[in-house]
Amino acid sequence: MQWRVHSEQPLYADQWLDIRLADVELPDGRHIDHRLIRTGPGAGAVVLNEQQEVLLLWRHRFITGTWAYEIPMGGIDAGEDAAVAAAREVEEETGWRPGPLQPLLYIEPSNGLMDAQHHIFTTNTAIYTGNPIEAIEADHAAWIPLTKVSDMIAARQIVGGTTIAALLYALTTATTRD
Secondary structure (H helix, E strand, C coil), X not given: CCCEEEEEEEEEECCCEEEEEEEEECCCCXXXXXEEEEECCEEEEEEECCCCEEEEEEEEECCCCEEEEECCEEECCCXXXXXXXXXXXXXXXXXXXXXXXXXXXXECCCCCCECCCEEEEEECCEEECCCCCXXXXXXXXXXXXXXXXXXXXXXXXCCCHHHHHHHHHHHHHHHHXX
16 A cells, blocks of 8 residues: 655755655545655764774753763765765764774664665774864763663663664674674
8 A cells, every 4th residue: 555645845945854745645545735854864883892882972952852872873965975974973973983884774764754864884993083073963972881772772861763773783683693
């Protein structure tokens, strides 16, 4: 059962998002007005070290009024490779340059509302290069044992959907390798 889009009209657009109103035909023939958000793709990374700790950012999200840990992540510039964008974001936000990145996960975090595409990579190495370039991104970066991730999610210390998916996927793949 596929929904058919007959038209989309822009409601608001800026450099980060494009809010639209779509005329959608449901499988039973009814039409609805459905709002949707179009946005550029993003890239991030699960950076692990030899102690099986993951590099996370402690940051405040004003929209929800919450503090939580997140993986480093940001937008992919026009023409930029997703892995290059992920490495750039990690270093800008944490001050750590990740080693060679491998694809970990592709996720569409809210595909009933937006077309966001998140490309998540992983690496087992990183080199500290200095203070973060984007110091406003987070309060601080921390190395957290990967084994604590599940408890941190339960305690709402990690709440972002993409971060949860990426960390649980990394935890699952780490467990199945051992």
